């Protein structure tokens with residue numbers, strides 16, 4: 549839970565120059581925008597200092613409080629605060645006056661910044677003063693650590709926007725092998741960010757920020773085009789054709805650009821559709837199942853392969869799984885890690901393999917690190933595997949070097 553304390557910057561000046569009537573109307577409009585900026589479940593109230601009745605506006609009172617409940621992450625309070633600051637930045641039009649107001653917001657988190665209403669309000673208020681000191685028109689957390697984290701996040705988001713234009717992203721490839729023959733059959737395309745200062749970053753370092761900002765869709769589209777281009781180049785160099793799988797985010801899958809991006813990537817590179825595989829997680833597929841089935845059916849008709857990533861970690865219904873026109877199930881690496889140490893997960897892996905096979909799906913085991921895991925998976929009839937045992941994610945050229953030449957492969 550978070551308490552936001554808001555104060556309009558320089559409200560007194562507006563009130564004094566344009567009159568109390570305009571000031572009142574402005575406060576009402578501010579309240580409307582505020583209400584739009586927070587979720588419906590969050591309560592917004594005028595701060596009326598100890599008066600029980602909220603319906604009476606107090607002249608001169610330009611303070612509001614917002615109570616955010618059911619917060620998933622502390623960071624979400626910052627997101628709401630930013631939304632509020634941005635919402636206020638647009639000019640208000642009141643009785644023919646175009647009025648610009650900004651707002652300073654202080655945030656106190658329950659229970660770390662106070663476990664009583666009084667303590668929370670006091671600390672949110674003091675954070676609000678900090679926001680004023682920082683030049684108004686911004687938000688501050690009461691806690692310094694949270695401020696530092698919020699700033700870092702803001703910087704990261706700014707850098708992410710530039711990263712797209714500055715082409716700082718790279719695609720790495722992790723080999724996938726056929727467990728029976730031990731031969732390489734393809735790779736998963738994995739995103740890396742070559743950050744100018746911080747070095748090579750992994751998706752865990754920036755994927756959430758990319759999702760929050762909506763940049764993930766553009767990034768995913770770039771990965772998809774890049775992977776198709778790389779794959780076609782390798783084939784043109786005489787390498788054995790392989791299938792490259794690309795991760796598809798929720799925003800790409802449920803947006804309206806996926807089909808055209810796939811069609812374009814295939815036609816521009818001339819890549820065989822069966823050399824492209826799209827991975828989506830159970831939760832992405834299960835969100836709006838009917839739309840997912842239509843989308844997957846269309847993709848399948850284009851000749852692209854489809855897989856369910858991280859299988860076993862989401863909440864998928866088996867009856868829906870049966871209706872999804874997919875080709876491959878990728879068993880999540882957590883099950884593979886436990887396969888040797890615990891007695892129980894092995895039956896789960898066996899059950900997933902049996903289930904997938906009875907649905908005529910191939911099974912790939914993720915995160916295979918040890919020889920003993922490989923042996924066990926092979927014994928259980930698992931078809932394919934991916935993991936450090938066979939190769940870590942690597943740059944495109946390094947992966948291409950692993951691929952046998954097509955004519956040698958056929959001869960062998």
Ligand code: C2E
Pocket residue numbers: 722737738739750751752755764768771795796797857858881914915916917934935936937941
């Ligand atoms: P994922 O799709 O399940 O990818 C597998 C992850 O497991 C990769 O992490 C890979 O490096 C790691 N891995 C592979 N073999 C092993 C192993 O033997 N042991 C261990 N401990 N780990 C192994 P990575 O590259 O950090 O990617 C993490 C996640 O980020 C991916 O999980 C995927 O969900 C997401 N991701 C990666 N690239 C993209 C992308 O281009 N677009 C989107 N939307 N998501 C991506």
Ligand code: MG
Pocket residue numbers: 736795827857
């Ligand atoms: Mg994946």
Ligand code: MG
Pocket residue numbers: 857858878880881914
């Ligand atoms: Mg996975």
